[in-house]
Amino acid sequence: QIDSARLWGSIHETAQFGATAKGGVRRLTLSAEDKQVRDWFRKACEEAGLEVYTDALGSQFGLRKGRDMSKLPVGIGSHLDTQPTGGKYDGILGTLGALEVIRTLNDAGIETDAPICVVNWTNEEGSRFAPAMMASAAYVGDFTTDDILSRKDAEGTTVGQALDSIGYRGDKPVGFQKLGCFVELHIEQGPILEAEGKTIGVVDSGQGVLWYDGKISGFESHAGSTPMPLRRDALATLSEIVLAMEAIAKKHGPNAVGTIGEAVIANPSRNVIPGEIAFTMDCRSADGAIMDALDRDLRAAIAEIAARRKVEVKIDLVWRKPPTHFDPKLISAVESAAKTLGYTSRRITSGAGHDACNLNTVMPAAMVFVPCKDGISHNELEDATQGDCAAGTNVLMHTVLAIAGV
Amino acid sequence: QIDSARLWGSIHETAQFGATAKGGVRRLTLSAEDKQVRDWFRKACEEAGLEVYTDALGSQFGLRKGRDMSKLPVGIGSHLDTQPTGGKYDGILGTLGALEVIRTLNDAGIETDAPICVVNWTNEEGSRFAPAMMASAAYVGDFTTDDILSRKDAEGTTVGQALDSIGYRGDKPVGFQKLGCFVELHIEQGPILEAEGKTIGVVDSGQGVLWYDGKISGFESHAGSTPMPLRRDALATLSEIVLAMEAIAKKHGPNAVGTIGEAVIANPSRNVIPGEIAFTMDCRSADGAIMDALDRDLRAAIAEIAARRKVEVKIDLVWRKPPTHFDPKLISAVESAAKTLGYTSRRITSGAGHDACNLNTVMPAAMVFVPCKDGISHNELEDATQGDCAAGTNVLMHTVLAIAGV
Numbered sequence: 001q002i003d004s005a006r007l008w009g010s011i012h013e014t015a016q017f018g019a020t021a022k023g024g025v026r027r028l029t030l031s032a033e034d035k036q037v038r039d040w041f042r043k044a045c046e047e048a049g050l051e052v053y054t055d056a057l058g059s060q061f062g063l064r065k066g067r068d069m070s071k072l073p074v075g076i077g078s079h080l081d082t083q084p085t086g087g088k089y090d091g092i093l094g095t096l097g098a099l100e101v102i103r104t105l106n107d108a109g110i111e112t113d114a115p116i117c118v119v120n121w122t123n124e125e126g127s128r129f130a131p132a133m134m135a136s137a138a139y140v141g142d143f144t145t146d147d148i149l150s151r152k153d154a155e156g157t158t159v160g161q162a163l164d165s166i167g168y169r170g171d172k173p174v175g176f177q178k179l180g181c182f183v184e185l186h187i188e189q190g191p192i193l194e195a196e197g198k199t200i201g202v203v204d205s206g207q208g209v210l211w212y213d214g215k216i217s218g219f220e221s222h223a224g225s226t227p228m229p230l231r232r233d234a235l236a237t238l239s240e241i242v243l244a245m246e247a248i249a250k251k252h253g254p255n256a257v258g259t260i261g262e263a264v265i266a267n268p269s270r271n272v273i274p275g276e277i278a279f280t281m282d283c284r285s286a287d288g289a290i291m292d293a294l295d296r297d298l299r300a301a302i303a304e305i306a307a308r309r310k311v312e313v314k315i316d317l318v319w320r321k322p323p324t325h326f327d328p329k330l331i332s333a334v335e336s337a338a339k340t341l342g343y344t345s346r347r348i349t350s351g352a353g354h355d356a357c358n359l360n361t362v363m364p365a366a367m368v369f370v371p372c373k374d375g376i377s378h379n380e381l382e383d384a385t386q387g388d389c390a391a392g393t394n395v396l397m398h399t400v401l402a403i404a405g406v
Numbered sequence: 407q408i409d410s411a412r413l414w415g416s417i418h419e420t421a422q423f424g425a426t427a428k429g430g431v432r433r434l435t436l437s438a439e440d441k442q443v444r445d446w447f448r449k450a451c452e453e454a455g456l457e458v459y460t461d462a463l464g465s466q467f468g469l470r471k472g473r474d475m476s477k478l479p480v481g482i483g484s485h486l487d488t489q490p491t492g493g494k495y496d497g498i499l500g501t502l503g504a505l506e507v508i509r510t511l512n513d514a515g516i517e518t519d520a521p522i523c524v525v526n527w528t529n530e531e532g533s534r535f536a537p538a539m540m541a542s543a544a545y546v547g548d549f550t551t552d553d554i555l556s557r558k559d560a561e562g563t564t565v566g567q568a569l570d571s572i573g574y575r576g577d578k579p580v581g582f583q584k585l586g587c588f589v590e591l592h593i594e595q596g597p598i599l600e601a602e603g604k605t606i607g608v609v610d611s612g613q614g615v616l617w618y619d620g621k622i623s624g625f626e627s628h629a630g631s632t633p634m635p636l637r638r639d640a641l642a643t644l645s646e647i648v649l650a651m652e653a654i655a656k657k658h659g660p661n662a663v664g665t666i667g668e669a670v671i672a673n674p675s676r677n678v679i680p681g682e683i684a685f686t687m688d689c690r691s692a693d694g695a696i697m698d699a700l701d702r703d704l705r706a707a708i709a710e711i712a713a714r715r716k717v718e719v720k721i722d723l724v725w726r727k728p729p730t731h732f733d734p735k736l737i738s739a740v741e742s743a744a745k746t747l748g749y750t751s752r753r754i755t756s757g758a759g760h761d762a763c764n765l766n767t768v769m770p771a772a773m774v775f776v777p778c779k780d781g782i783s784h785n786e787l788e789d790a791t792q793g794d795c796a797a798g799t800n801v802l803m804h805t806v807l808a809i810a811g812v
């Protein structure tokens with residue numbers, strides 16, 4: 001059994017790095033707050049006797065030796081960055097839970113056969129830089145390191161510059177630390193476990209993701225003197241796209257969602273009809289065929305709206321992540337651990353993307369979910385109970401022991 | 407006849423202060439670029455022999471003595487500030503046209519009975535600070551000077567601070583310079599004169615304006631894991647409001663328009679459902695009863711949308727300017743001047759608000775319109791011909807001579 005109070009203490013101690021007035025955390029990747037939590041995490045890993053290093057994209061690795069160093073390590077961990085209106089648990093539970101597993105094994109003097117490696121992946125959230133789960137995607141070879149280093153945030157700062165500015169461009173090449181498998185603990189970020197009174201979600205799959213950048217070019221003109229029929233209003237165009245996206249996602253539901261999260265009017269003014277808007281779109285489904293249908297329907301709807309309103313709408317697909325199907329043996333290992341420990345559980349699909357989804361493309365991977373309050377995440381009010389956090393960490397530890405061998 | 411080439415030269419010389427790549431002007435009120443054009447204007451007025459001073463809200467006055475100084479001056483002028491995506495003519499033609507009238511009278515050695523006063527009103531555009539036509543509104547007593555001085559821009563800078571930062575908080579109290587009447591030359595900012603091949607618009611009325619500040623409070627949540635039916639999406643709510651406003655304006659048209667020009671998502675992120683949006687609304691009609699109907703329909707639509715989507719929408723009416731009916735005698739004077747000079751003309755309603763609309767509430771006022779290309783304004787592509795600008799300035803001069811007495 002892990003030390004529930006110690007885990008809870010770590011979560012709340014690190015929540016000070018970027019704490020918001022509403023009780024959440026704002027800790028954008030590679031920001032000053034992210035440096036603070038990284039420093040804390042590195043020190044904690046070193047004090048736990050791990051061999052700690054950082055790769056060229058800033059991901060932090062902490063290796064605990066095994067009896068048989070010819071075996072590849074069991075990877076555990078998640079991320080410590082948050083959304084602009086983030087909570088105290090998303091990613092953090094999985095990273096500090098991994099640390100807690102190490103601390104518990106140390107205290108109990110338990111050696112494992114295979115080594116264990118805790119990881120804090122850079123930019124899981126994808127809020128400051130696209131795509132999400134950037135560093136784990138590079139780790140599995142979906143992008144080159146140079147490509148990722150050149151990605152820019154809204155201010156034009158590159159990942160490389162941001163890494164340098166907080167001193168976290170590590171000396172290890174991406175992929176240097178080989179892993180044999182990966183298990184990630186996370187809050188569900190949805191309402192199912194809580195609604196059904198289950199403690200553990202045995203994650204067997206994850207939704208695929210489509211991310212688009214969009215730009216609408218209408219025509220700026222005077223709000224008072226331009227008759228309604230002569231307008232080429234970029235905001236009215238966006239409004240139709242938002243509602244079309246909502247209708248399309250509902251039509252393909254319940255296994256589909258669609259969101260426009262960012263929309264910025266260029267040079268806005270009260271008495272100017274908006275002429276130009278940049279926006280983003282996020283569409284998801286656990287079913288690849290539905291993802292294709294979402295893409296098709298969305299493009300058709302946008303083309304119709306643009307033609308009718310005589311505006312130009314450009315859509316770029318900037319990221320496509322197919323649905324994930326986790327490793328059956330690891331799924332069973334998580335399920336057995338939950339059963340052995342006496343926790344109620346159910347199989348579940350992840351609505352969110354996770355680093356484990358990337359790692360699953362090159363190695364066996366699995367995930368453990370615990371409930372979060374009202375399914376709320378990416379919100380400062382995100383909440384989870386100490387008991388559920390401890391339960392998930394126990395399941396993580398017992399899964400690791402089963403895989404690594406004692 | 408005024409000097410068409412000199413007028414055209416002044417317009418293009420001052421267009422360098424805030425010139426944009428697309429050929430427009432970005433000269434927000436009380437900005438560094440506004441200081442440049444104000445310095446230029448003050449010097450030009452002084453060189454034209456005017457007595458120049460600035461009031462407590464930064465409006466610039468240049469007085470040309472009359473034979474009978476017991477008579478109140480004839481006011482002429484407009485504004486030199488622009489929209490963020492503004493053009494070279496909106497306001498500028500009326501201000502530099504007034505200067506050109508003075509220069510022409512000087513060159514011809516013409517004295518008038520009543521004095522003439524050229525004016526550059528502060529913040530006509532209303533883009534940086536609300537409301538539009540701020541200084542002329544204070545001049546006629548719609549707002550106190552202190553109220554206006556405390557208005558803030560989006561960065562929190564007050565009008566008072568902005569005035570001090572460019573050294574244009576004048577020593578004359580607002581209203582110090584009494585005027586007997588006011589005549590403003592302006593581009594039409596709409597398509598009618600050009601479409602009908604008329605050179606001069608004799609403006610007999612102006613639309614009333616309703617300005618609102620709005621705020622939508624929904625709920626931030628995860629774009630991937632939040633099912634469509636559980637969302638309280640602030641952007642989807644805004645989208646319905648935008649389209650409802652468009653439908654309501656069309657329903658009450660053609661004598662009604664409605665625009666949402668600004669909308670800002672708080673803490674935007676690609677994979678977060680927008681939780682909070684601040685926005686503005688601008689509704690207009692030349693008919694007071696239609697203005698009331700727009701207000702009523704809009705509030706009802708917003709209440710229905712908010713209730714159905716379980717979000718909070720707050721609406722504040724921050725400005726209400728009733729429709730303007732200009733002075734019949736001055737309207738006739740403008741019409742006669744156009745006729746005498748041999749220009750085609752028609753009566754017209756102003757879609758935009760103007761300082762003359764404010765002044766009209768306490769003194770006789772009127773306006774002269776000239777065509778602008780494709781009716782485009784509040785856009786960097788705003789354009790007008792040298793001939794039309796000169797024609798409007800000639801009409802302005804002859805109207806002034808008729809009123810002031812030679």
Ligand SMILES: NC(=O)NCCC(=O)O
Binds near residue numbers: 090
């Ligand atoms: N777990 C999580 O919230 N990941 C962020 C990436 C995404 O799913 O949008």
Ligand SMILES: NC(=O)NCCC(=O)O
Binds near residue numbers: 222271530531538595
């Ligand atoms: N003339 C003009 O564009 N004025 C700006 C104020 C407004 O009508 O919105």
